[in-house]
Amino acid sequence: MHYAPILKPAGACRVPPQLADYETVCREFSWEQVRAGFAGLPNGAGFNLAHEAVDRHAASALREHVALHCLGRDGASTVLTYGELRVQTNRFANVLRGLGVGRGDRVFALTGRVPALYIAALGTLKKTSVFCPLFSAFGPEPIYQRLQRGDARVLVTTSELYHGKVAPLRDRLPSLQHVLLVDGLPMETHGPGVASLPALMDAASPDFTIPPTAPEDMALLHFTSGTTGMPKGAVHVHEAALMHYATGRYVLDLHPDDVFWCTADPGWVTGTSYGILAPLLHGVTNLVDEADFDAERWLRTLAEKRVSVWYTAPTAIRRLMRLPGEPRSRFDLSALRLIHSVGEPLNPEAVVWGERALGLPIHDNWWQTETGGIMIANFASMEIRPGSMGRPVPGVEAAVVRRTPRGVEVVDAPGVEGELALRPGWPSMFRGYLHEEERYRRCFADGWYLTGDLARRDAGGYFWFVGRSGDIIKTAGHMVGPFEVESALMEHPAVAEAGVIGKPDPVIGELVKAFISLKPGMEPGEALRRELLGFGRKRLGSAVAPKEIEFQRHLPRTRSGKIMRRLLKARELGLPAGDTSTLERED
Amino acid sequence: MTEDDVRQAIVNGLAEIAPECDPGALRGTDPIRRTLDIDSYDFLSLLIGLHERLGVDIPEADYGRLGTLDEMVAYVVERVAKVER
Numbered sequence: 001m002h003y004a005p006i007l008k009p010a011g012a013c014r015v016p017p018q019l020a021d022y023e024t025v026c027r028e029f030s031w032e033q034v035r036a037g038f039a040g041l042p043n044g045a046g047f048n049l050a051h052e053a054v055d056r057h058a059a060s061a062l063r064e065h066v067a068l069h070c071l072g073r074d075g076a077s078t079v080l081t082y083g084e085l086r087v088q089t090n091r092f093a094n095v096l097r098g099l100g101v102g103r104g105d106r107v108f109a110l111t112g113r114v115p116a117l118y119i120a121a122l123g124t125l126k127k128t129s130v131f132c133p134l135f136s137a138f139g140p141e142p143i144y145q146r147l148q149r150g151d152a153r154v155l156v157t158t159s160e161l162y163h164g165k166v167a168p169l170r171d172r173l174p175s176l177q178h179v180l181l182v183d184g185l186p187m188e189t190h191g192p193g194v195a196s197l198p199a200l201m202d203a204a205s206p207d208f209t210i211p212p213t214a215p216e217d218m219a220l221l222h223f224t225s226g227t228t229g230m231p232k233g234a235v236h237v238h239e240a241a242l243m244h245y246a247t248g249r250y251v252l253d254l255h256p257d258d259v260f261w262c263t264a265d266p267g268w269v270t271g272t273s274y275g276i277l278a279p280l281l282h283g284v285t286n287l288v289d290e291a292d293f294d295a296e297r298w299l300r301t302l303a304e305k306r307v308s309v310w311y312t313a314p315t316a317i318r319r320l321m322r323l324p325g326e327p328r329s330r331f332d333l334s335a336l337r338l339i340h341s342v343g344e345p346l347n348p349e350a351v352v353w354g355e356r357a358l359g360l361p362i363h364d365n366w367w368q369t370e371t372g373g374i375m376i377a378n379f380a381s382m383e384i385r386p387g388s389m390g391r392p393v394p395g396v397e398a399a400v401v402r403r404t405p406r407g408v409e410v411v412d413a414p415g416v417e418g419e420l421a422l423r424p425g426w427p428s429m430f431r432g433y434l435h436e437e438e439r440y441r442r443c444f445a446d447g448w449y450l451t452g453d454l455a456r457r458d459a460g461g462y463f464w465f466v467g468r469s470g471d472i473i474k475t476a477g478h479m480v481g482p483f484e485v486e487s488a489l490m491e492h493p494a495v496a497e498a499g500v501i502g503k504p505d506p507v508i509g510e511l512v513k514a515f516i517s518l519k520p521g522m523e524p525g526e527a528l529r530r531e532l533l534g535f536g537r538k539r540l541g542s543a544v545a546p547k548e549i550e551f552q553r554h555l556p557r558t559r560s561g562k563i564m565r566r567l568l569k570a571r572e573l574g575l576p577a578g579d580t581s582t583l584e585r586e587d
Numbered sequence: 588m589t590e591d592d593v594r595q596a597i598v599n600g601l602a603e604i605a606p607e608c609d610p611g612a613l614r615g616t617d618p619i620r621r622t623l624d625i626d627s628y629d630f631l632s633l634l635i636g637l638h639e640r641l642g643v644d645i646p647e648a649d650y651g652r653l654g655t656l657d658e659m660v661a662y663v664v665e666r667v668a669k670v671e672r
Contacts, residue, residue: 292627294651296648322646323646324648511628534605534608547628
């Protein structure tokens with residue numbers, strides 16, 4: 001079915017968009033200009049992300065303006081002004097100082113979306129340490145892999161998560177020196193290397209001077225999954241702030257009085273770049289909800305908290321589409337001005353549903369952990385082509401390329417599929433995969449960063465997502481690496497081999513499905529299937545574990561012994577298997 | 588259908604999704620999702636499964652009222668009563 005473009009006649013926007021004319025802004029745009037808009041550290045001490053996101057505003061008329069509005073699971077809420085956020089993040093930076101944690105040391109967080117998470121993130125940046133958030137629904141194995149690969153020195157977490165998932169790993173993590181419990185009772189002793197964060201915060205000074213910070217100093221570490229191998233840590237620097245700010249302005253279209261709500265968890269890059277940094281860099285009010293998805297709660301939140309700009313994900317939108325009728329007839333969504341979506345391509349039905357049911361079309365955009373910020377977007381002032389990811393943001397050069405034996409060549413003709421590539425140089429580009437220089441180098445060719453996503457560009461300059469070039473699984477907007485899942489399943493004594501794929505699902509895009517062959521003498525059956533399902537969940541957690549398991553006598557392999565996930569997927573979809581000439585055996 | 592039947596159906600549904608958990612350890616007032624590591628997709632599967640097993644319609648709009656085993660049992664029992672009436 002063809003969906004007509006959603007036009008945006010001049011004057012259609014209630015508030016004039018920050019990007020009024022795309023071509024003009026792109027032509028006149030320069031990163032130097034964005035940089036010039038920032039204060040920088042006092043006395044020329046450099047450029048620090050947290051200074052720009054917090055202290056700069058706390059020293060201005062925004063001091064009493066609400067920076068963070070955190071809704072608790074139980075209905076309680078915590079409000080922090082920019083002035084208060086400055087004090088809290090200063091205290092956290094002093095806690096790190098007291099522990100001897102310094103420049104470049106990795107501070108991990110494993111909590112729900114509670115105020116302490118946001119304070120820890122920004123306090124870590126002030127101390128010039130490196131913040132690395134983990135999703136709290138990870139099981140022990142993904143947590144271990146990331147803490148270990150990221151050289152975690154500090155972990156901010158809750159008592160429940162610590163005792164349930166981390167304490168048993170402690171022997172294998174010698175570099176993890178300090179565990180700070182956000183709910184640790186001050187008067188209790190928590191064991192060696194474990195402390196109450198509230199107690200340390202109370203004792204810490206509210207004053208802190210940010211040490212000299214170079215724009216290229218490492219600031220954030222985000223783990224992302226690959227097709228092969230274990231997760232890799234994408235390194236981002238303080239100067240990424242320029243990208244967060246520019247996209248906050250031109251894509252999210254933030255204005256001073258906005259209430260902004262990004263529904264992503266900081267454990268995924270969207271929840272950090274846009275769930276913490278972009279709104280604070282703009283000095284607007286950032287709404288945070290600790291609770292998990294709940295359709296009615298979300299709509300009530302949009303209405304009651306007067307959210308004006310909303311950044312969410314296709315999975316959530318498709319759940320809202322299950323509600324009967326049109327939410328806007330039951331909820332006052334009059335404050336809402338703009339809706340954005342990211343995580344996977346938003347199906348055109350959902351874009352159009354937004355217009356009818358919420359009163360606003362949904363603007364899809366595209367980026368990755370490695371890009372650190374939005375790269376391609378549908379803009380408030382421009383027509384939406386439903387199903388398209390939009391056009392490159394100002395300051396970003398994107399192209400469709402084809403890999404050749406010598407490198408890559410750009411495909412100029414419209415409508416031709418190829419790999420989506422970006423010209424390096426935008427400030428939030430990842431600066432490396434931690435400890436994996438070779439893996440990083442392989443992402444670049446002939447002056448392009450190769451994204452691994454397949455796309456085409458239409459004659460109007462809009463990009464359309466076609467597919468992924470690897471076996472990576474995108475489930476509920478999150479990347480899951482098949483290798484990580486296979487490795488965990490292989491540890492079960494009954495499992496001979498495992499092949500993991502993404503099975504298409506109407507709500508979450510893809511679900512993780514594992515094909516398993518058993519060791520000789522083991523019989524497949526319902527009891528074993530359930531045992532393996534539980535085994536996966538215990539190790540990997542609900543966010544990563546397979547939702548479906550199927551036994552197969554033999555898994556298809558290449559002659560070199562690699563399991564052919566592509567073929568497993570083709571069979572699952574009932575598609576022709578394609579080239580099977582390299583197969584060793586088939587069942 | 589008795590309240591016990593409904594409770595058993597829910598516990599069976601949970602055991603299918605999270606077989607590693609001991610359903611007996613879940614108290615009636617525990618938050619199901621956090622206690623058993625049930626994500627948004629799992630929760631949807633659970634409620635769709637209940638719909639198929641018990642024939643009760645559970646609209647998405649009501650999911651937020653079904654946070655604990657007790658809440659879920661009470662809700663389903665009431666729904667079943669309505670259907671039977």
